[in-house]
Amino acid sequence: MKEFKKTDRTTITRLPKRGSYDQETIHAILDEALYCTLAWVHEGKPFQIPTGFVRIGDKVYVHGSVGSFYMRQLVAGQLPVCLAATMMDGIVLARSAFHHSVNYRSVVLFANAEQVTDKQELYDALEAFTEKMCPGRWADVRKPTDNEWKATMVISLKIDEVSAKIRTGPPKDDEEDYDLDIWAGVQPLKELRGVVIPDPALKPGVAIPDYLKQ
Amino acid sequence: MKEFKKTDRTTITRLPKRGSYDQETIHAILDEALYCTLAWVHEGKPFQIPTGFVRIGDKVYVHGSVGSFYMRQLVAGQLPVCLAATMMDGIVLARSAFHHSVNYRSVVLFANAEQVTDKQELYDALEAFTEKMCPGRWADVRKPTDNEWKATMVISLKIDEVSAKIRTGPPKDDEEDYDLDIWAGVQPLKELRGVVIPDPALKPGVAIPDYLKQ
Numbered sequence: 001m002k003e004f005k006k007t008d009r010t011t012i013t014r015l016p017k018r019g020s021y022d023q024e025t026i027h028a029i030l031d032e033a034l035y036c037t038l039a040w041v042h043e044g045k046p047f048q049i050p051t052g053f054v055r056i057g058d059k060v061y062v063h064g065s066v067g068s069f070y071m072r073q074l075v076a077g078q079l080p081v082c083l084a085a086t087m088m089d090g091i092v093l094a095r096s097a098f099h100h101s102v103n104y105r106s107v108v109l110f111a112n113a114e115q116v117t118d119k120q121e122l123y124d125a126l127e128a129f130t131e132k133m134c135p136g137r138w139a140d141v142r143k144p145t146d147n148e149w150k151a152t153m154v155i156s157l158k159i160d161e162v163s164a165k166i167r168t169g170p171p172k173d174d175e176e177d178y179d180l181d182i183w184a185g186v187q188p189l190k191e192l193r194g195v196v197i198p199d200p201a202l203k204p205g206v207a208i209p210d211y212l213k214q
Numbered sequence: 215m216k217e218f219k220k221t222d223r224t225t226i227t228r229l230p231k232r233g234s235y236d237q238e239t240i241h242a243i244l245d246e247a248l249y250c251t252l253a254w255v256h257e258g259k260p261f262q263i264p265t266g267f268v269r270i271g272d273k274v275y276v277h278g279s280v281g282s283f284y285m286r287q288l289v290a291g292q293l294p295v296c297l298a299a300t301m302m303d304g305i306v307l308a309r310s311a312f313h314h315s316v317n318y319r320s321v322v323l324f325a326n327a328e329q330v331t332d333k334q335e336l337y338d339a340l341e342a343f344t345e346k347m348c349p350g351r352w353a354d355v356r357k358p359t360d361n362e363w364k365a366t367m368v369i370s371l372k373i374d375e376v377s378a379k380i381r382t383g384p385p386k387d388d389e390e391d392y393d394l395d396i397w398a399g400v401q402p403l404k405e406l407r408g409v410v411i412p413d414p415a416l417k418p419g420v421a422i423p424d425y426l427k428q
Contacts, residue, residue: 009261014282034403035316037298039253039260046253046260047223050300050320068228084251086264088405091347093426097355098362100344102249106264130314133305134401141311142391148312170413177356183420184413187348189248191302194402199384206397212307 009110010163020164029107029164030055033085034133034191038062040074040081040113053083054129060109060157061116061125071153074113083109083157088189094171095182103186105166111157122154136211223324224377234378243321243378244269247299248347248405252276254288254295254327267297268343274323274371275330275339285367288327297323297371302403308385309396317400319380325371336368350425 002023004010012019020026030053039048049070053062060083064071074081090103116122130138144152171184196212216237218224226233234240244267253262263284267276274297278285288295304317330336344352358366385398410426 009259014279014284034302035300035318037251037253037262037300039251039262039296041255041258041260044255044258045223045294045324046255046262046296048251048253048260048262048296048298048322050298050318052316065228070228080259082253082260082262084262084264086249086251088248090411091407093348093351093410095356096358096362097340097344097352098358098366100347100351100355102266102347104249104264108262110259126311130311133314133316134307137307137314138311140396141314142309142394142396144310144312148310152312170411170415178415179417180356181417181420182354182356183423183426184416186411186413187426188408188411189405190408191403191405193305194404196307197304197384197400197402199398199400201384201392202398203393203395206395209397212397212401 004160004162007161010108010161012163012165018165018167020166026107026159026162026164027055029087029105030060030085033087036083036085038081038083040079042073052129052133054125054132055159056124056128058159060159061129061154062157063126063129063152063154066151066153068153071155074155075115075153078112078114081111081113081157090189091187092171093184093187095173095177095180095184099171099173101167101171103167103169105164107162107164109157109159110161113155113157116154116156122149125154126152136209140209218374218376221375224322224375226377226379232379232381234380240321240373240376240378241269243301243319244274244299247301250297250299252295252297254293256287266343266347268339268346269373270338270342272373274373275343275368276371277340277343277366277368280365280367282367285369288369289329289367292326292328295325295327295371303382304403305401306385307398307401309387309391309394309398313385313387315381315385317381317383319378321376321378323371323373324375327369327371330368330370336363339368340366350423354423
């Protein structure tokens with residue numbers, strides 16, 4: 001079990017018991033979250049963008065177009081970025097308004113953006129990203145052409161300065177409130193994948209692949 | 215129909231057709247999203263945090279503890295922040311790996327953090343926040359005491375410099391790929407609220423309120 005070293009930026013000061021620096025915990029959150037937000041500084045002001053990502057080993061990969069202004073900014077200066085990935089797991093309904101909360105799992109990562117120039121690393125990142133979004137998909141699709149590869153920029157972020165924050169379980173109320181006639185508990189939240197909708201332009205006779213059947 | 219004015223920061227340069235500056239569209243995304251990420255700059259570097267929020271009129275409200283380091287930082291300097299709220303609506307499965315995408319609705323908002331000092335505005339924001347997370351809840355709960363109100367800091371952000379970005383619909387493939395024997399379509403994603411789990415410490419006989427029954 002590896003623990004990441006706390007830094008000034010990753011030490012959780014507010015409700016520190018919810019903090020985790022455990023590698024396995026952090027990897028699991030990064031692997032489940034379908035998107036992240038990537039924040040950076042431009043001319044002294046904060047920017048952020050939601051984007052897909054994938055983890056391989058001790059790096060997180062984000063891809064975009066080589067024409068993307070923000071991607072070019074990030075790699076040109078190997079800018080410091082802050083990535084956050086969050087899953088909302090439930091609404092925590094306490095007896096008091098004050099103790100209402102949410103169950104969640106989040107990761108915040110600080111790193112400098114590096115452009116991936118190694119072809120194999122870039123291929124692997126995009127294949128892993130496709131498989132993360134839809135397990136089983138890569139084997140089926142028409143693979144990228146040389147020009148498509150060239151149109152794609154991939155940024156890597158080292159997973160090193162990182163922390164997770166997690167809340168689970170029932171509400172915590174003040175001792176004297178437990179006797180109130182107020183219902184308390186958790187309403188779970190879950191992101192579900194629905195029944196697939198075929199492209200109206202789908203070629204007749206092409207069946208839904210097994211990995212998309214529910 | 216009000217359109218927000220585009221600025222250098224909110225003009226969508228990448229796939230501009232997905233951009234929207236329409237007030238109704240932006241409000242609807244802010245009202246549906248259960249959390250946002252708030253990014254700011256500290257000592258020249260980017261930070262961000264996931265947090266709950268609620269919109270009332272032309273302001274977004276974020277609350278936290280008066281002891282929260284980041285909240286105090288933000289209001290002390292009325293710092294510029296960037297807020298993002300995103301809903302993932304589907305995985306877009308194209309015939310080519312390159313044209314895979316996601317359907318999503320996101321808002322990115324730039325504003326300076328202002329501490330809410332007016333008591334009524336603070337009360338209204340916290341009531342609206344509770345009602346957003348769980349419609350019907352506020353009438354039931356034990357209301358905040360004076361000390362609880364004092365322990366809560368609320369920040370407001372003016373909705374003015376803002377844009378939305380939205381993708382909907384089926385995949386778009388290259389013309390020559392439509393004849394391939396590859397299934398294509400959309401896998402919808404939906405955040406569902408599950409059956410509530412009572413607090414193990416629930417007072418016997420307290421029934422689940424109607425607004426939490428499915």
